[in-house]
Amino acid sequence: MADFDGKAPSAGRFEVIRYGFGRSRLGWRCAAVAFLKCLLFAAVVCVAHASGRPGHAAIASAHPLATQAGFEILDQGGNAFDAAIAISAVLAVVEPQSSGIGGGGFWLLRRAADGKTVMLDGRETAPLAARPDMYLDTRGEPRLSASLDGALAAGIPGLPAALVRLSKDYGRLPLAKSLAPAIRHAENGFAVGLRYAKAAKDRESALRQSPAASAIFLDQGIAPQPGFHLVQKDLAKTLRRIARFGHAGFYGGTTARLLVQGVKDAGGIWQAGDLAGYRALERAPVQGMYRGIRITSAGPPSSGGTVLLEALNILSGYDLARMDALTRKHLVIEAERRAYRDRDLYLGDPAFVNMPLNRLLSAAYAAGLRVAIRPDRALPSAALAAAPEASRQGDDTSHFSLIDRHGNLVAATLSINNSFGSGFVPPGTGVLLNDEMDDFATAPGRPNAYGLVGGGANAIAPGKRMLSSMSPTFLETKDRTAVLGTPGGSRIISMVLLAVLDFAEGRGPESWVSVGRFHHQYLPDVVEYEPGGLSDEDIRGLESRGHRLKPTGYRYGDMHAVQWDRVRNRLSAASDPRGEGVAEVK
Numbered sequence: 001m002a003d004f005d006g007k008a009p010s011a012g013r014f015e016v017i018r019y020g021f022g023r024s025r026l027g028w029r030c031a032a033v034a035f036l037k038c039l040l041f042a043a044v045v046c047v048a049h050a051s052g053r054p055g056h057a058a059i060a061s062a063h064p065l066a067t068q069a070g071f072e073i074l075d076q077g078g079n080a081f082d083a084a085i086a087i088s089a090v091l092a093v094v095e096p097q098s099s100g101i102g103g104g105g106f107w108l109l110r111r112a113a114d115g116k117t118v119m120l121d122g123r124e125t126a127p128l129a130a131r132p133d134m135y136l137d138t139r140g141e142p143r144l145s146a147s148l149d150g151a152l153a154a155g156i157p158g159l160p161a162a163l164v165r166l167s168k169d170y171g172r173l174p175l176a177k178s179l180a181p182a183i184r185h186a187e188n189g190f191a192v193g194l195r196y197a198k199a200a201k202d203r204e205s206a207l208r209q210s211p212a213a214s215a216i217f218l219d220q221g222i223a224p225q226p227g228f229h230l231v232q233k234d235l236a237k238t239l240r241r242i243a244r245f246g247h248a249g250f251y252g253g254t255t256a257r258l259l260v261q262g263v264k265d266a267g268g269i270w271q272a273g274d275l276a277g278y279r280a281l282e283r284a285p286v287q288g289m290y291r292g293i294r295i296t297s298a299g300p301p302s303s304g305g306t307v308l309l310e311a312l313n314i315l316s317g318y319d320l321a322r323m324d325a326l327t328r329k330h331l332v333i334e335a336e337r338r339a340y341r342d343r344d345l346y347l348g349d350p351a352f353v354n355m356p357l358n359r360l361l362s363a364a365y366a367a368g369l370r371v372a373i374r375p376d377r378a379l380p381s382a383a384l385a386a387a388p389e390a391s392r393q394g395d396d397t398s399h400f401s402l403i404d405r406h407g408n409l410v411a412a413t414l415s416i417n418n419s420f421g422s423g424f425v426p427p428g429t430g431v432l433l434n435d436e437m438d439d440f441a442t443a444p445g446r447p448n449a450y451g452l453v454g455g456g457a458n459a460i461a462p463g464k465r466m467l468s469s470m471s472p473t474f475l476e477t478k479d480r481t482a483v484l485g486t487p488g489g490s491r492i493i494s495m496v497l498l499a500v501l502d503f504a505e506g507r508g509p510e511s512w513v514s515v516g517r518f519h520h521q522y523l524p525d526v527v528e529y530e531p532g533g534l535s536d537e538d539i540r541g542l543e544s545r546g547h548r549l550k551p552t553g554y555r556y557g558d559m560h561a562v563q564w565d566r567v568r569n570r571l572s573a574a575s576d577p578r579g580e581g582v583a584e585v586k
C-alpha cells in the first residue's frame with residue numbers, strides 16, 4: 001500500500017512516496033528557503049483540505065507502466081480524466097492479454113467541480129449482421145469455440161470511442177498528449193511479465209491461427225518467456241491515427257478499412273457501418289445505500305452494480321458485524337445466489353430490454369428474498385431453477401482506480417474478455433480483437449466462459465451490447481471516499497461485494513484488495529473459493545449447512561483501489577497482491 005503518511009508497505013511491490021525536504025547540509029540561505037517551502041507546502045495542504053480537495057493524487061493500476069503514465073499526465077497539467085486516458089491506453093499496450101483498443105470497458109467518473117457522476121459506456125456491440133443463432137451449427141448445437149476464438153467472436157470495439165469522448169468532454173489536455181505514453185511503449189517496446197507469459201502459453205494455439213497476432217505476441221510461434229521485449233509498431237500507428245483524427249482515426253479511414261477487411265477475410269461479419277455507427281454512451285450509474293455507505297456502480301449493460309446492490313440490500317437486513325464468521329459467509333453466499341439469479345433472468349442492454357431495475361433494487365424486494373433464507377441451511381439453486389454446469393475463468397481484464405488532487409474520481413474496468421481476446425489481429429492494424437460476443441447468451445441454457453447462463457434479455461441482436469459483470473465502484477461515507485474494481489469475469493461482482501463489506505468494517509484499501517475470496521453465482525450451484533479464501537472450519541461448516549464447495553486451485557482477481565480519508569485528508573492506494581500492479585500516492 002502507498003499512502004500519504006508514508007506508512008510501511010506490507011509488500012515490496014508497493015512504492016511509498018514521502019513528503020518532506022531532504023536533510024542535507026544546508027547553509028543558512030538554503031535553510032531559510034527550505035523553511036519557506038515548508039510553510040508554502042503546509043499552506044497548500046491547508047488550502048487543499050479546507051477546499052475539500054485531496055491536494056495530491058492516488059493511482060492504483062494493474063501495471064507499473066500504466067500507473068507511471070497516469071502520474072506523467074497529471075504532472076503535465078492533466079486532470080484525472082486525461083490520466084485515465086493515458087492509463088487505459090498504456091494498459092491496452094502493456095497488458096494485451098487483458099484489455100486493448102480492440103475491446104471495451106466502463107469508466108465511472110466523478111467531476112469534482114460540479115459533482116457530475118456518470119458512467120461512460122464503451123462496451124462492445126454485436127455487429128449488424130449478428131444473429132441470435134450465429135454460434136449454433138445446422139443441428140442447433142453450439143459451435144463451441146466460435147464465440148471465443150477468431151474473427152467471428154469479436155464485438156465492435158468501444159475503447160477508442162470512450163477515450164476520445166473522455167478527452168473531449170472531461171479532459172484538459174489534447175488527446176495526442178494523453179496518448180503519448182501508450183504510443184511510446186508500443187513503438188519502443190517493453191519487457192513482458194509473468195502474467196503475459198502464462199496467458200500467451202494458455203492461448204498459444206488461438207494466437208497461432210492469426211498470422212498477425214502470432215508475429216506480434218509469440219516468439220517465432222511460441223509463447224515467450226517473461227522478459228521478452230514486445231514491440232507493437234502497427235499498434236503505434238493505429239494509436240497515432242486516433243491521436244491525430246480522434247474518433248475517425250479508428251472508426252473511419254485507414255484503420256476502419258483495415259479492420260473490416262481483415263475481419264471479413266478471416267470469416268467474420270463486420271461491415272464499415274458497424275464501425276461508423278459505434279458511439280460511446282454516457283449513462284447514469286446505479287446507486288444505493290448500505291449501512292451509511294453510498295454505493296455508486298456500473299448500471300446496465302453491466303450487471304455489476306445491480307447485482308452488487310441487490311446482494312447488499314439483502315444483507316442489510318442482518319447485523320453481519322455481530323454474527324459468527326461462518327453464518328456471515330453463509331448469508332453472503334445466499335445473497336449472491338439470489339442476486340446472480342436475477343442477473344440471468346432480467347438483465348441485458350437497456351436499449352433492447354425493459355428491466356425491472358426499481359423493483360430489483362428496492363428494499364421491499366430484498367426483504368421478500370430474505371424470507372426464504374435460512375441462517376442454518378443452503379437453499380439449492382435448483383429450488384429456484386434448473387442448473388447447468390460451468391467452467392474456469394482468469395483475470396483477463398484490467399482495472400484502475402484514481403483520484404486527482406482536485407478530487408476528481410475515476411474507476412475503470414477494461415476488457416477484451418478472455419486472455420488475448422479472440423486471438424485475432426486484422427493485418428496491418430496491431431489491434432487484437434476481443435471475444436466479447438461470448439458474454440451474450442449464445443445458445444439457450446448454454447453457460448458462457450464464466451458459467452453464466454442467460455436468457456432472452458441477453459440474447460444476441462444486431463447492434464446490442466452484451467451483458468457484462470464489470471463493476472467499477474465508488475463508496476462514500478461522511479468521512480471516506482473509495483474507488484475500486486477488479487477483473488475476474490462473473491466473480492468480479494462477488495469480489496467487489498467482499499471489498500464493500502470489508503470497507504464497512506472500517507478497513508482500508510490494502511485489506512480490501514487482499515481479502516480471501518469465495519463466490520456463488522446461482523448456477524452452477526457451488527461455492528468456489530480460492531486457496532486461503534475459506535478456512536478449514538468454514539469449509540466444514542458450510543458443507544454441513546448444505547453448500548457444495550469447489551476450490552479454484554488458484555488465487556483470482558486483480559483489484560486496484562484508492563481511498564480518500566476526508567477527515568484526515570489522507571490518500572491511500574493499494575494493488576492486489578495477486579497481480580503485478582502498482583499503487584502510488586504523490
Ligand code: DON
Pocket residue numbers: 393394395396397415416417418436439467468469470487488489490492
Ligand atoms: O464483461 C465481462 O463481464 C467480462 N467480459 C469480463 C471478463 C473478465 O473479467 C476476464 N477475466 N476473467
